[in-house]
Amino acid sequence: MDLLLCLGALAVVFLLWIKCKGVEYVIVHQRWIFVCLFLLPLSVLYDVYYYVRAWLIFKLCSAPKLHDQRVRDIQRQVREWRNNGGKTYMCTGRPGWLTVSLRVGKYKKTHKNIMINLMDILEVDTSRQVVRVEPLANMGQVTALLNSIGWTLPVLPELDDLTVGGLVMGTGIESSSHIYGLFQHICVAFELVLADGSLVRCSEEENSDLFHAVPWSCGTLGFLVAAEIKIVPAKPWVKLHYEPVRGLENICSHFHEASKNKQNTFVEGIQYTLDTAVIMTGTMTDYAEPDKINRIGLHFKPWFFKHVESYLKRDVGGTEYIPLRHYYHRHTRSIFWELQVIFHFKNIYTFLLLLDLLILFLRIF
Ligand SMILES: Cc1cc2nc3c(=O)[nH]c(=O)nc-3n(C[C@H](O)[C@H](O)[C@H](O)COP(=O)(O)OP(=O)(O)OC[C@H]3O[C@@H](n4cnc5c(N)ncnc54)[C@H](O)[C@@H]3O)c2cc1C
Numbered sequence: 001m002d003l004l005l006c007l008g009a010l011a012v013v014f015l016l017w018i019k020c021k022g023v024e025y026v027i028v029h030q031r032w033i034f035v036c037l038f039l040l041p042l043s044v045l046y047d048v049y050y051y052v053r054a055w056l057i058f059k060l061c062s063a064p065k066l067h068d069q070r071v072r073d074i075q076r077q078v079r080e081w082r083n084n085g086g087k088t089y090m091c092t093g094r095p096g097w098l099t100v101s102l103r104v105g106k107y108k109k110t111h112k113n114i115m116i117n118l119m120d121i122l123e124v125d126t127s128r129q130v131v132r133v134e135p136l137a138n139m140g141q142v143t144a145l146l147n148s149i150g151w152t153l154p155v156l157p158e159l160d161d162l163t164v165g166g167l168v169m170g171t172g173i174e175s176s177s178h179i180y181g182l183f184q185h186i187c188v189a190f191e192l193v194l195a196d197g198s199l200v201r202c203s204e205e206e207n208s209d210l211f212h213a214v215p216w217s218c219g220t221l222g223f224l225v226a227a228e229i230k231i232v233p234a235k236p237w238v239k240l241h242y243e244p245v246r247g248l249e250n251i252c253s254h255f256h257e258a259s260k261n262k263q264n265t266f267v268e269g270i271q272y273t274l275d276t277a278v279i280m281t282g283t284m285t286d287y288a289e290p291d292k293i294n295r296i297g298l299h300f301k302p303w304f305f306k307h308v309e310s311y312l313k314r315d316v317g318g319t320e321y322i323p324l325r326h327y328y329h330r331h332t333r334s335i336f337w338e339l340q341v342i343f344h345f346k347n348i349y350t351f352l353l354l355l356d357l358l359i360l361f362l363r364i365f
Helices: 002-021 023-029 031-060 062-083 139-148 164-169 208-213 248-260 304-314 324-328 348-364
Strands: 090-092 112-114 121-125 130-133 187-193 199-203 223-230 237-246 266-273 276-285 318-323
Touching (some): 062 112, 199 208, 266 304
Antiparallel strands (some): 121 130
16 A cells, blocks of 8 residues: 555656656657656567567468468559559558668658568478568567577577568678678578569579569569578577777777688677777587676666676676577667667666566556
């Protein structure tokens, strides 16, 4: 009862404060309130729904059966647009707020929106070493499935929400790109619905001109409905070495040397000022030294770029073993360093404490 009274009083003070400052001021200058109270809980619910759905669909093998039917529906929408005279341009019907990009395209309001409801992993073919996926399958979903069965994509862009469609039609890069190239370079075939409503498959051998024109075309050649992507065996840990480096020339040459060495599966550098950086090199491994394990993805761990910065502040190098999936999505929690703009607390632990209190509050009710 006391707790309820306290919370009630807090809520009243909070509402009075909003009334004094004005809703607009609070939303613009204190974005963390909106994010913590509404956006985070809603995102958690959405993610739970999304992952349970993806898991069930894969287990029930229903995605491949429904795929053809869904593609036919996209073809129907395109033909309908043609039959109506094709008066406006077409675009994907995915709303701007769902994409990773911060830009919300105004063209979505004026163009004919083609609804592409294709968000599943269709098939993992370990003999051909290829996974066939729909365009809205995202990186979080792909690692959750592939890593659990001992496979991975050679190039795995970090943020959970990046989609296969966006990475093919836009572009994708990762800390293994010095070996495997861009995301498009690990793709072996694309399936597209063209502006006449036809469905085509293209690869190095089949419609190869289209195959090479698709990456970076931003949807101008057709709607992507499936992609076949190379997979490689995965190991459970990443052995990551952190090296603080000072001096711009030194940073560039260190990074260049690290990228030239193909023994390094992962190479990444984070630069904190013009003259200071930490260069990281990593390899996948089956074994982890227990006293050097760091599960960086756990919610109470510091944001990755802050953790990396601690090596720079102490001016020492170091080696850690990070679970593969934690490594891949190391920048997801903090959206690289962007979240600090919203959560401008003095340190991340204040934010984590607030988050823990919120979770506790949600559990009580
Ligand atoms: C904060 C932030 C972090 C990022 N981090 C990384 C990163 O770590 N690595 C990296 O490689 N990139 C990164 N990016 C860039 C990212 O690769 C692009 O934004 C990319 O396009 C993915 O976004 P999306 O999946 O939301 O695709 P969208 O923005 O939805 O799509 C991108 C383009 O592809 C087109 N498209 C999408 N699906 C289809 C389809 N089915 N048929 C036809 N056209 C389609 C869209 O029309 C659009 O033109 C980052 C971007 C931001 C804003």
